[in-house]
Structures are given as C-alpha cells and as structure tokens.
Amino acid sequence: MNFTEEQIQRYSRQIVLKEVGGKGQRKLREAKIFLIGAGGLSSPAALYLAAAGVGTLGIIDADRVDLSNLQRQILHSTVTLNRPKVQSAKTTLAALNADCTVHAHEELLTVHNVESLFRDYDLIIDGTDNFSTRYLVNDAAFFLKKPLVTGSIFRFEGQLTTFFTDSGAGPARPAGGPCYRCLYPEPPPPGMIPSCQEAGVLGVLAGTIGVLQAVEALKLVLGIGQPLTGKLMTYDALAMTFRTLKLRHDPNCALCGTAPRITKLLDDYTVSCTLPPASINRTKTSTIA
Amino acid sequence: MTGTSILVRIPTPLRRLTGGQGEVTAEGRTVQELLETLERQFPGVKERLYDEAGQLRRFVNIYINDEDIRFAQGLETTLKKGDEVSIVPAIAGGSSDVGARAEAINRPPLPPHPEPPRVDPLASKELIWPV
Numbered sequence: 271m272n273f274t275e276e277q278i279q280r281y282s283r284q285i286v287l288k289e290v291g292g293k294g295q296r297k298l299r300e301a302k303i304f305l306i307g308a309g310g311l312s313s314p315a316a317l318y319l320a321a322a323g324v325g326t327l328g329i330i331d332a333d334r335v336d337l338s339n340l341q342r343q344i345l346h347s348t349v350t351l352n353r354p355k356v357q358s359a360k361t362t363l364a365a366l367n368a369d370c371t372v373h374a375h376e377e378l379l380t381v382h383n384v385e386s387l388f389r390d391y392d393l394i395i396d397g398t399d400n401f402s403t404r405y406l407v408n409d410a411a412f413f414l415k416k417p418l419v420t421g422s423i424f425r426f427e428g429q430l431t432t433f434f435t436d437s438g439a440g441p442a443r444p445a446g447g448p449c450y451r452c453l454y455p456e457p458p459p460p461g462m463i464p465s466c467q468e469a470g471v472l473g474v475l476a477g478t479i480g481v482l483q484a485v486e487a488l489k490l491v492l493g494i495g496q497p498l499t500g501k502l503m504t505y506d507a508l509a510m511t512f513r514t515l516k517l518r519h520d521p522n523c524a525l526c527g528t529a530p531r532i533t534k535l536l537d538d539y540t541v542s543c544t545l546p547p548a549s550i551n552r553t554k555t556s557t558i559a
Numbered sequence: 560m561t562g563t564s565i566l567v568r569i570p571t572p573l574r575r576l577t578g579g580q581g582e583v584t585a586e587g588r589t590v591q592e593l594l595e596t597l598e599r600q601f602p603g604v605k606e607r608l609y610d611e612a613g614q615l616r617r618f619v620n621i622y623i624n625d626e627d628i629r630f631a632q633g634l635e636t637t638l639k640k641g642d643e644v645s646i647v648p649a650i651a652g653g654s655s656d657v658g659a660r661a662e663a664i665n666r667p668p669l670p671p672h673p674e675p676p677r678v679d680p681l682a683s684k685e686l687i688w689p690v
Contacts, residue, residue, distance in 0.1 A: 424650035
C-alpha cells in the first residue's frame, strides 16, 4: 500500500533523509513495538514513535493517572487524571497520529502473560521502575529472541542499553550481544536501593532517556546506524555528561552464558531475580536495611 | 600508599557520602587499594560496595575507563596514571508502578487498579544505599 499525499507530507522531513526514504517509512509503518509501562520513559518514547509513523504500538500498564505522574509522564494530562494510563496514552497518541494503532493492555505484566504479549511484537522497550520486572522482561525477550531497549533513571542519572539475541525474526539484528544478567547478575535485595518514588527523579530526565530509547528503536527498525549493543550509556544530568562503557557478554551468565542455568522463565521473579541456589558462588547478600 | 592519584566517579546514590561530589580523587595501585583509600576519605563507601563476604555486590559494577573490572582481574586489577574509575550501580527507576509490582509479578492477573503502595520516604534513611 502506498502512502497518501497527506502521509507523505506528514513524514516529509524524515522521508527526505536518504537513510529513511519511502522504504524506511514503510518499515516504520510495518513495525510493531511493545512498551512496558505508560509512565516516565514510555511517554516520550511512545510519542516520538507514533509521530514517526510506527504502525503498531503495544502498551501495558495497570495504573491510573495520578497527579504526581504529570511532572514527567507527558502522555497524560490534567484532563486524563484518574483514567487508566493506557487509555490516556491511547487517546494522546491517536490525537497525534491516527496512522498508529495502539493496543492498550490494562493489566500487570506477569510470568503468565509476558510471552504471549511479546510474541506479536518486533521489539521491546523497557522502562519499568522495579528490578523484578526488569529481569522478567530480560529473560522473556531473550527466550523469544526479541531486541530489547532498556532504560532506567534515578534522581539525576540515567542508563541506557540495547540487548539482542541472535537469530529470529524482526528488524535488523546484529548477532550476539550480552543480556541484562551479564550486566548485573543479580538485583539489589529488596529494600536495599530506594525506588524513584522514594528517591525522587528529575522529570525531564525521563524525557532524555525515553527519547534515546526511541532513537534506538527507530534505528533498529530502519536498520541504520550503530545500536548500543555491547555498550552501557550513562547520563549524568547535573554534570551534563554522557559516557559509554563496555558491556561484555559474560560466559558465566545464568541466562545467556555457555552453560545456562535459566532455561525457561522462572517461577518466582520476586527473588529471581536471584539465581537458582546451586549457582550462587558468593555468600548471599542479606538485606541490611 | 604509593599508588597514583585516580579520578573516581561517584554515582548519585553515594554522593551523600562524598559531600555531594560526583568526582573525587583517591590513591591506589589496584582497585582494592583504591576502594580502601576511598573508605578512609569517605567512611561508609565500602559497606555500600562490598557484601558480608568481602565481595563486590552483584548489582554494582566498577569500570576502569570503559572496561568492567569483572572482565579483567576484578578487585586486583591494577591502575595506572591517568586511569578513571566509575562506580555504576544498577538502577531501576522508570515508569511509575508500571506493569508488575514485585509482589504481583508471579501471580495471575489481579483485579484492576489496586492501590499503589504508600511508601514512607523517611524509611529510606535506613537503607544501605540511602539517598
């Protein structure tokens, strides 16, 4: 199907880029991207992906819009207070670009639904606020061979990286690449690090990192540029510095190492996040709080 | 200590210990020595970085320039003049209470819109990684 005159006009500023062109614009229209959460990071990411003409976005979130969200969650507004976030997001995105079909999942992401939700999408964008979900999303994306663009923020600081597993359908896909468990084998024990809710976060920081997640996603769909695979980007808003650190594949990784100990989704992601007992070489960290 | 003076980047959660400084200098021939020096300069740093077994906590990575010391000689990795060390803990902040709260992640779907947990901000003062 060709683009209408109106669509060509809408996307003209990027179609004119030789790296995009009509061919790239069609790739965007065919792309299906799943966003975990309709919050701080997903807001700017979803807005730019919809604006760019991505054909299908899936968003999962079980919450309703709260006044304290509006400092950073720009998909929502005073008008949509108390409405389910995914409905608020869908309304905002539809107003921005009706070319983008939004599938709104008003539910929690769990070990029971994660794989069926991810299966229909080409790429996953993770911006969750807790470690349990990060490890769940990492493992599910790995098993389903879905590229995963992951971002996180804390007060004035952000982290961003892109994970791949090799082979599988979807957008451009360099072979190999480490996973989140290679980066951080285990999460902090519960209560050891305060959440954003407790610690606070500069709202615009969510914008910076969320927009960079959208950049990664668009590059992957278009098959252009260098993705952040094998690299961890860190951003310090106060110093205004970006740094890129090496993120190596860990041959001992419990998930993607040479002798994986996690071969399917775990039953329990509240602790899971920690490894099966036999694999723990170090003394288990206890909560000191 | 006879080590060289090394620039160390302090992550946001530890800056309370360094008087808000994001970058400090410390001496050490190895990462281990460097962290010992840091502890003397800024008491409390070590407790945040090491577990009870004296190992680096598994949610904290230390980089010399852009290289993760786990893929070098760990805490024994030697430092040379001009090296820069970054301490990079895992952070999980993002969307608010998105799809899966820790207590619900393993369960079948819950009724919609449960009340978000109310967190006492003062409770974080007791955390090992306070802010």
